[in-house]
Amino acid sequence: MRLWPLLIISAGLVESMVNFANSALYDIYDFKGVKEVSIPKCDNGCLIFAATKGEGFIQEPDGLEPYSNNLYIYDESGAKDSIAKIATQRDANQRKIPLTLDGQRKVTVKNLNEPDHEKLVTQSIVLYVVKKTEAAQFSYEVIDTYYSQGTIITPSSDIITILSADFFGVQAAATTDANSATVRLVGFDNALDNNTDGCPYAYKTPESPSFPGFSLRTTTSILSIVVGKYSALKLQTQTQFPDTYRDISLDGFITSPGWNGCSNGGFQSFRTPDDSPSDSYILTNNDDFFQVNVTVLPNFDEKHSLTITNMKSFGDSKTVTGTSQQQFRFDKTNYILCEFDNMKGDQGFLLRYSSALIPKITTAGPISSTTTSAPTTTSSEQPATTSGALEITGMISPMLLFWAFI
Numbered sequence: 001m002r003l004w005p006l007l008i009i010s011a012g013l014v015e016s017m018v019n020f021a022n023s024a025l026y027d028i029y030d031f032k033g034v035k036e037v038s039i040p041k042c043d044n045g046c047l048i049f050a051a052t053k054g055e056g057f058i059q060e061p062d063g064l065e066p067y068s069n070n071l072y073i074y075d076e077s078g079a080k081d082s083i084a085k086i087a088t089q090r091d092a093n094q095r096k097i098p099l100t101l102d103g104q105r106k107v108t109v110k111n112l113n114e115p116d117h118e119k120l121v122t123q124s125i126v127l128y129v130v131k132k133t134e135a136a137q138f139s140y141e142v143i144d145t146y147y148s149q150g151t152i153i154t155p156s157s158d159i160i161t162i163l164s165a166d167f168f169g170v171q172a173a174a175t176t177d178a179n180s181a182t183v184r185l186v187g188f189d190n191a192l193d194n195n196t197d198g199c200p201y202a203y204k205t206p207e208s209p210s211f212p213g214f215s216l217r218t219t220t221s222i223l224s225i226v227v228g229k230y231s232a233l234k235l236q237t238q239t240q241f242p243d244t245y246r247d248i249s250l251d252g253f254i255t256s257p258g259w260n261g262c263s264n265g266g267f268q269s270f271r272t273p274d275d276s277p278s279d280s281y282i283l284t285n286n287d288d289f290f291q292v293n294v295t296v297l298p299n300f301d302e303k304h305s306l307t308i309t310n311m312k313s314f315g316d317s318k319t320v321t322g323t324s325q326q327q328f329r330f331d332k333t334n335y336i337l338c339e340f341d342n343m344k345g346d347q348g349f350l351l352r353y354s355s356a357l358i359p360k361i362t363t364a365g366p367i368s369s370t371t372t373s374a375p376t377t378t379s380s381e382q383p384a385t386t387s388g389a390l391e392i393t394g395m396i397s398p399m400l401l402f403w404a405f406i
Contacts, residue, residue: 018260018268021196022134023189025222026127027258027271031071031111033118039073042107045132047098048073050087051163051221053123054146064088068125070112075105083109083127087144094151096142096163102132124165124272126221128187140188140224145237153237155230159188162223166239167274170223173234174213180228181205181214183253185260185350191224199262200297202253202350215250217243219257221270248283248290248334251354256343261350267299269348277344283336283353290355292330296320298349304342306349311335320349332358 018025024041031037039046055063062069069084081099089097101107109127128142141157145164153160162170172181183203184191190199202223205212211232216223227233246252255261257277258270283292294308298320310316312333320326330336338351 018270019265020190020262021265023128023130023187025270026129028121028123028125028273029271031109031125032121035111037109039107039109039129041129041131042101042105044104045102046107047100047130047132047135048086049096049098049128049142049163050083051126051144051146051165052084052087053165055088065123067113067117067121067123072110072112073099073107074110075101075107083125090144090147094143094147094153096144100132122273124221124274126163126165128163128222130187130189134189138188145239148237149239153235155227155233155235158227158230159191160225160227160235161188161191162237164221164239167219167243168237168239169215169217171215171236172213175211175232177211177232178209179211179232182226183216184224185218185220185222185255186224186262187222188224190262191226196264197262198264199260200350202255202352203251206251206354216252217246219243219255220260221258221272244280244282246281246283248285248292248336248355249288249357253353254281254338254351256340256348259348259350261297267346267348269344275344278341280337280339283338285334289332289334289358291358292333292336292353292355294328295352296326296349298326299323300347304347306351307339309337311337
């Protein structure tokens, strides 16, 4: 269970994080009002990655976000560096350089912020800590959306982990070459199939002789992509977009805030000041109709549920409850509404959706000797399989068109 500290604790250590077998995620609420937080994943060596709101704080002498700049990593030898400074460390290709700690040691994060400053905290922090011996088992790289925006990323590893202090999206352009991508909402240590913590995939590219590309958005602060041929992949990230709408023609996913769906060790949510525990999402497309398949992996008690409504068919609404995976098919729609309330802590869900286009069939009307009727258009009920490729039309807004770039 999480702890929700409200006041500075004068003595002792507090452990509160999204905990995995070989890693841990710490958010702003793990440090807010807490004097010292232990980092047990560093007991025998670790890598520490961080993401903050970046270096745009012009009122600060070094431009760093002030709260995280007063959160310092300590061991027996003293202070190592602040979380804000760790977040800035990267190589020429914008890959993160972690703080690496070797050998047996006791590591903590000390909160050096003044008590009055605790009331002003509004910025998100992501601290991803991985056991060093475990990290060595993977081919990975870690990037931060603050530094990767506006650039095209060509990975050099099998796993690309993205950290972000903002909700974000990631896109990959379609190519004619075969390739594959699998996305999970965790770090690289749980990115592969049959991972230690039972973390489900959020998205997989459909089987195809060519790579369909993808355009994904998430309300989590970490995401990992496992790529078949990383050298052929071109990635872009973005943090500014209207998140309510998703294009129904592109396969994707929706989650409650900070949800990863990992079952081993108990369900947990990463928290940010931007979370909306009660929210709604719209899957839509202005021009076409689709057959839509939905899979939901929920973890709900009797007080929580998810409602999925086909707004193009009166009475076609599904309510998801309980903890068992559920699947639905909507035979003809271009407007699906997903609604949930008070999702936080161990209450949450992962919803995956995929679509198949229902093609339009144009037929000519009867022709008389004196007049010619206008062509009429009818919609066939037989869906044509779509790949989720990024070359689409009929988006509901210019921003969505941006997210469906080629």
